[in-house]
Amino acid sequence: MQPPEVEYIRDQIANHVAEFTTLESGDLFDSGLIRFLPYDEAATIQERAIAVPFDIPIPKSQEEPYKVRFNDTDLTLWNRITPPSDNSWRAIPDGSAPLWYTNRFGSLIPAWNLFGNLFYLLTFGEEKESSQKDLHGRFAASFSPRAKYGLLEIPAFNEAVAALVGACAGLRDSGQPAFNIDGLIGPPVISLSHDCDILRGNDIWTQAVRLVRIFRPLVKMRLPGISNSWWIMRNAVAPRAFYFDNATGMIDLERCFGYRSTFYMLNGRSGRFGARSGLAVIPELLKEIPPEWDIGVHYNYDTFLNDERFSAQMEQLQEVTDSDIVVGRAHYLRFDPEKSFSFLQKHGISIDESSGYSDMIGYRNGIAGCFQVYDTVLKRPLEIWELPMTIMDTTLVRQYGPESITRFSQLLYHLSRVGGALSVSFHPGQFFNPEHKQMLGVYHRMLIECRQTGALAKTARSHVDSIA
């Protein structure tokens, strides 16, 4: 009997292999090639197998990473482990940047803390150990120890699985771990979603913000932002322009690429951080969303861990749609890694997309793809899945400016080499809106890159359905 943590990681790897590689998960585990062992036992292994130590602690401070060339991309590894003390183990490909340690029996031990890193990231280890929060009570990307070393955009889980796949295939075929796994990795997957925060541009909050923007420059003795008066007038006359209309435009654009997405509806209490457009417009948009697209709930700001308000929002949304709402994402990404999942599960949510950063793009859980959430107190997985959001529209553009599409393309290319799903959130109001000029055409160019990379589109719900 293996510890529950090992069973959990093993299951997540198996799901990932089934979804993103051409192997059956059984190819990895049923053959007995991969074994999760305490480090001391792994060090004494004397047969052709991969021994993954599961009892190496994560160091208190982030260690400097290193890179290993693999399958025409770089794997970025950290928390390197020392090879067993007897001299029979050597590093592959070399001692300065090893991926594996191997002995004369063909046994392999990962050269970095594979198990520890993955378990730590999937169970939100970084943020559970931190007390830092931003104004909205969120764990920002800049608080992560990985930020310092530029590791937030590294899908550590995917890279580890790709290395395992290469090792299994290599051991089976040639007795050596493979570093080229062409043909074993499926096409990259793109998971598109849209938070419908604002569907009509004439609500009091949006118009008030524009009004403030007219006069705010005066405080700094600058010319007033007169252009905002044009946006005020424009949406006063045509409230749906560049909001509701954009949502329908996004659906059509996705059709042109053969893609589909999830629309997260924000309803419930109104307010600056609340549902600005009200409920009435939601049924109208729901009519425009084809059945192949998914609909989810955008948990309102004030429903954060509040049973009564959350239930009220769900009931209200459920009244205007026939489909079961089981997918959701938190407005402002307000989310507590220790309490939110059981809370959401209690309210009927089985797939969540809230685990992302608002200040930077990045893999908050080190994974590009979905995983079952693990309760570290009860020591068992919960009946809820997380598809961490990697990229949010404005965050990408704010962070990378004119290089946004290049960076997006690099992330996608990397996933085409190691397998995985990139989750992208794009707000209708940012899709095609002359008020936000820097965002014009960004979504279209992202979809072009997806097509060029041969990416397939899957919604959060279809990820989980395919695993289940």
Place this chain on the structure above:
Amino acid sequence: MEIRLIADGEEELCNKFHNRLYNDNRTMHQWRWEFVFNNYDRRPIPYAVVVDNGEIVGTQAFIPIRMIDEDGCYWTAKSEETLVDPDYRGKRLFERMYRLLFNYANEHELAHIWGFTPATRAFERLGFSIPAQTEQIFVPFSNKSIPVMMSKSLHGGKKNLADKLKIAAIRSGCLLAQTASSLKIAYTKRRTIDGLDIRTWHRPDEQTDHLCRRFIRQWGGTTIYRDAEYLQWRLFDNPYVKSVVRALYYRDELLGWVAFTMGDDGMGYLVDLMTAVDDSGYGAEDLIRLLLLEAVIGTRNMGATGIRGWRINNHPFDRLICSVAKGIGFYHIKRGHAVVLYPCQAGAKRGVTGGFDDWFVSRVYTEGVLG
């Protein structure tokens, strides 16, 4: 050098040759969609190659396309993949590949060979005629559409005063044109028709076959036979860019459709428009107006910089589309590529060579990259 039809296993070589010469990255899936997976199920596929020392140095292909006229359906071929390695030019390889394909066309009873090209001279030498030029109907949504229409960038490079004045004039003209179009579109939006149902297709309706036949009865001439299988291949399975198709129904009877898409250049494309009026009592003009409006609003909401479609000849339906389009804010721009047309033996026998004005042509004839 060997000139013959493509052999098994040469597909990838041909695609690499194309990508090398055009500096393109067309995928094998795209190649197969175009030349193998179309709805022409006869083999071998009409794809001629020139092979020298195991290397592909020239290609010329047909995409067989079924058309319909009053006598029924018949096969034609779109000329595609005309490419000769620059080191091998001047050896009449194009003519020699075409000789092979002319034989193929006669053996397989292809009635016409047609295509669109800026390089007409080589085709004329083979006996092709140039019956028309493609022209454009166009609505600008922003001044970013102008460089796309002019096929040149307004940015970059050193500009003298004359260039700057020219750009300023273009931008001002575009703004005026855009404003005029917007007003016309807004006015037309209010003139919608009750009783008609507009649906977006997820797959083609089986009634398209019937509508094509009605179209020929009503408008005469000939056009691509757009049955559900063809439309599925051309619009929905297209690996370059798929189309959004909105269709008009009167009590579940299909009255027409419009297909539109957005190109990688940010321009909206009016890919196809067909209507045939039966017992519904609606006028063709009204239906065309509704469908054009769907395409305009649809592409505008997709973030397109403008929308363009083709205006080709004097086919009555083409003329009507152009006239309705102008009424709702489109501009007619006489700028495009030459049409090349070659009548084969089967075409002469059918007696369908009554002139290119008999052909109803839309951008659906581009078969791919251009939407």
